[in-house]
Amino acid sequence: MSTHTDTLVIGGGAAGLFCAWRAAGRGTVILAETGPDAGDPPPAWSLYDYLLPDPHYHRYTDETTGRALPQGRGLGGGTTVNSAAALRGQPWCYDDWAVPGWSWAECLPAFRALESDRQFAGDAYHGAAGPIPITRLGAGPLDEAVMDWCAHAGFDHVADHNAPGALGYGMWTTNRHDGGRWGTYAGVTPAARAAGVDIRADTTATRLLFDGNRCTGAELLGPEGPVTVLADRIVVCAGAFGTPALLMRSGVGPEPVLRELGVPPVSVLPGVGANLQDHPWCLLDVDVTDVAAIEARPVSGALLRYELPDPRAAHVEAEIFAWQARPYDPAAPATRVSFTAALMTPRSRGRFTLGPGGPRVCTGHLTNAGDARHMAEIVTRTAELVDALAADGVVAVPADAWWRAGDPVAAARAVVSTYNHHSGTCRMGGADDPATVVTPDLSVLGTTGLSVADSSILPIIPRANTTLPSMMIGYRAMDLVA
């Protein structure tokens, strides 16, 4: 069976739903999403639960560490399984890309258009009318204790972590409505349906179709079996692992990968799957002495952002914050809190690849010696905070705390894991750069009719959780794609 549409969008996550919604202004749109659609209005679990049933995840594993690397699956993608922490990053994150058309000033209008900021809508850099609500929750007792420590340690107070250049302590910016997670599933799907987007859930794009180098559509496998969709423009928004996998399966990728898969090459691009980036984090688990102190908080309480001094690198940024473990792990004691030490300026790079046996992922966390040193410093600072809270009787620190044992760099390397911000595997850049996969207009090099718009195009990961940057890319796609 074959059908035609003006725009085919593959992947309905943070970027894909924005892309499909805006594409409806240019004709017919089919959105193929491999995972489920739980309908409108969004059910309560999609707003309030943090550990969802298995169909809502793609399960990957870091082949070096054996640690889990989940990805969201289903309408909303990562925004339906994530913690709704909503940061944009700093202006210099975008300016440092040096990609024409993608400076901070050029990305800001999309950041404004996609949000309605509940507290700071009047500020020039915020929006008041977009579908994603941005809010800061009130501080609970643990947040107050953390922020007192930050003040005594000399950090500045930040009312709005999304103000350009904000550094210091204050409440997390989150994408929530009535306390519930409000990502693209809740926020954009109703508008996309109303605009006429043909949303096909449980439908996987198995292969892109080409006539020479022109992408003409894709083979989809849905509840009614295989379907060929022909389209004037195809935009792949399948995420940091789903996008390179689909490109590789379709003949776009590094030559050795295509040869191993036995796929005829359409465009040989060594950059597909390379440049994998993520923010590494180390978790310092403690218990609050009074469970009322944490108010059943997922990631939405107090946040400290600061820069580490380093004569060899500018703006090396760290995050420190605490969250209650139980919403993510029902077996955890109600008192368990993970204090997070995160490096937001990683220089380590990993790789995603596809072989006949399936995907292989290596994040490369802390393989760069500078990253490992920075992480050890952030862990030391976080331990100071935890020790101060323990001295005040707010938390109890385990006697065998890993961060007190031996060499801090080795200790950090032993426990480091993912902040779930995988990106960069189809990096955007100049056509003359051999690492480039998509050009600044989001076209896939060596092809026509094919674009990528999602977290995979990020050339350098911003100093931010990656939902808002991914939404910004999806929002902008239809302004750039021919």
Ligand SMILES: Cc1cc2nc3c(=O)[nH]c(=O)nc-3n(C[C@H](O)[C@H](O)[C@H](O)COP(=O)(O)OP(=O)(O)OC[C@H]3O[C@@H](n4cnc5c(N)ncnc54)[C@H](O)[C@@H]3O)c2cc1C
């Ligand atoms: C557990 C977890 C917690 C996180 N916490 C936060 C947080 O609190 N704050 C934050 O800012 N970021 C967070 N992130 C990261 C953030 O959610 C992602 O960076 C963001 O969703 C990426 O957007 P995307 O559009 O690139 O991909 P996604 O949102 O992952 O969307 C890709 C979509 O494509 C679909 N797809 C893949 N392959 C195919 C195919 N072949 N055919 C059809 N469909 C396909 C997938 O099922 C998925 O729905 C978290 C991520 C995870 C996994």
